[in-house]
Amino acid sequence: MAQPFVSPLSLKCPVDTRHVTSTPSFKRVLVQAVLKKSPVSPRVDLTFLDKNTHGFSGADSTEICQRAGKLAIRESIKADIRRLREKGEADAMEAEEEDPVPEITQEHFEEATKFVRRSVSDADVRRYEISLRVYSQLRVLTWYTITTRHANYESRASQPRNDCEKF
Numbered sequence: 001m002a003q004p005f006v007s008p009l010s011l012k013c014p015v016d017t018r019h020v021t022s023t024p025s026f027k028r029v030l031v032q033a034v035l036k037k038s039p040v041s042p043r044v045d046l047t048f049l050d051k052n053t054h055g056f057s058g059a060d061s062t063e064i065c066q067r068a069g070k071l072a073i074r075e076s077i078k079a080d081i082r083r084l085r086e087k088g089e090a091d092a093m094e095a096e097e098e099d100p101v102p103e104i105t106q107e108h109f110e111e112a113t114k115f116v117r118r119s120v121s122d123a124d125v126r127r128y129e130i131s132l133r134v135y136s137q138l139r140v141l142t143w144y145t146i147t148t149r150h151a152n153y154e155s156r157a158s159q160p161r162n163d164c165e166k167f
Contacts, residue, residue: 027049027050027053027056027061028046028047028049028050030058030061030062031046031049031061031065032046034061034062034065034066035065035104038065038069038104039102039103039104040103040104041103041104041105041106043105043106044104044105044106044109045106048106048109048110049061049064049109049113052113053113055118055120055122055125056116056118056119056120057118057119057120059119060116060117060118060119060120063112063116064109064112064113064116065112067111067112067115067116068104068108068109068111068112069104069108071104071108071111071112072102072103072104072105072108073102075102075108076102
């Protein structure tokens with residue numbers, strides 16, 4: 001698995017790899033990166049995703065965003081079809097109106113979360129948390145070992161060497 005809570009490195013990884021995004025701030029950063037080029041309504045509350053996607057992987061959160069975007073596009077197409085039927089196709093072609101860009105709304109996110117399931121089980125999350133603890137302990141131990149060895153090397157290097165006395 002990827003290093004935990006390192007959002008810039010994790011965002012460079014392929015989106016289909018599994019990242020347990022347990023902290024809400026990390027999940028929010030991931031969702032904002034996925035929605036970077038998407039027209040999201042300013043009224044969307046992304047904390048909704050934090051509350052309702054506990055235990056979801058990064059790929060699961062990405063799928064929610066993609067589904068919400070597709071739902072917004074479908075809604076826009078249905079509205080265009082309805083508008084064309086009301087006005088008639090000839091009138092609509094003559095008066096070239098601006099095509100409104102669909103926005104992803106809170107309702108789209110709520111609907112998308114109904115269809116997306118977790119791909120990471122609770123057992124996987126526990127295993128990940130255990131490996132996270134072990135990893136962080138090893139990291140501290142490695143740092144301590146390296147700094148201790150470096151300090152020992154520095155102290156030995158500062159002592160004068162009398163190689164001539166050995167002979």
